[in-house]
Amino acid sequence: MDFLHNYTFIYYVFIVVFSIFITAFAIPSILHVARFRHLFDDLGHFRKEHDHGIPRLGGVAIFVGFTITSLLFCMTDKSLPINYLITACIILFAMGLKDDLSGVNSSTKFLIQFIVCAIMVLLGNIRITSMYGVFGIYDLSYFLSVGLSILIILMVVNAFNLIDGIDSLAAATGIVANGTFAALFIYIRQYELAAVSMAMAGAIIGFLRFNITPAKIFMGDTGSLLIGLISAVMALKFIETSRVVNGKLPEIYCVPALTFAILIGPIFDTARVFIIRIANGGSPFIADRNHIHHRMLKLGFNHLQTTLILTSINIASIAMVLLFKNYGNSILIILIICVSLVFNWLITFFIRSKERESLALRNLFV
Secondary structure, eight states: OHHHHHSHHHHHHHHHHHHHHHHHHHHHHHHHHHHHHTOOOOTTSTTOOOSSOOOOOHHHHHHHHHHHHHHHHSOOBTTBOHHHHHHHHHHHHHHHHHHHHTOOOHHHHHHHHHHHHHIIIIISOOOOOEEEEETTEEEOOHHHHHHHHHHHHHHHHHHHHHHTTSTTHHHHHHHHHHHHHHHHHHHTTOHHHHHHHHHHHHHHHHHHTTTSSSOSOOOHHHHHHHHHHHHHHHHHHHHHHTSOBTTBOOSOSOHHHHHHHHTHHHHHHHHHHHHHHHHTTSOTTSOOSOSHHHHHHHTTOOHHHHHHHHHHHHHHHHHHHHHTGGGOHHHHHHHHHHHHHHHHHHHHHHHHHHHHHHHHHHHHHO
């Protein structure tokens, strides 16, 4: 613990480098086993963007890198019950691995995710107790706090799973989210929480070098669910550790809006596709090709360009909140949503323009 506080920078660099090394070291072996056992992605699925078999077991390496680093170097502290966190990660890992290898029924998947959320919220006591006055809401009752916290974790876990549709996007989003949370935790002197975020960011970086287009491996559900869980837990801890306690003012005032900006990519895309599916009379859980990254591919962007654009917008949203932090959480959240809606409208506008041009060209040659 003394080393952590006296040599913070060196300690965090070591955590990131070690996590990167473990993940990057594990992936070549996973690739070898996957090729030997023919454990490739389902090319026949209509949502797939690749024309050749690619293993989807990269999440195994992310899990190994994050778990080993966390157990070796992340300090056990009351701020985060690491035993419950690792337990939840193992449960999600087991389910995600089975899903990647042979599939898991959606109801079973939801039940296991709910159990994981309950472990973190009820046993680990990782929950939000205040809304900071967002839309006039302040302190939450215990039951409302538990219900909202479970809902947030469920939403973020599945949101990261849903944006994992093109090379690098879920990984880049996970790095931005956990890297930002780590920096914020360091700023508010929550060093143990920062170490966990750093361990996850490092594990994803080690995976990313194999996932940049052309991807050699996918993270699969094993990776995306794990990244979603850690990101959700860090989000709840950031909101809760920054709240006003006994009249002591928080060091960061726009905490809910900042947390929303950090996770806006997966949250907005998931909310958007769910609303559209329900409005069309379908199930919100039926997969389609209407995600923002799919729509950007229609415009002619490749995987890397789409990832860079969406990641840049994510970073810009975070910067916008920090720049206009004095406007209050409610206004900032509304502003973030408006910016996201405008960006989505621009994509729709250009897609329709491209479709009209294609139709005009076809009519010209008929």
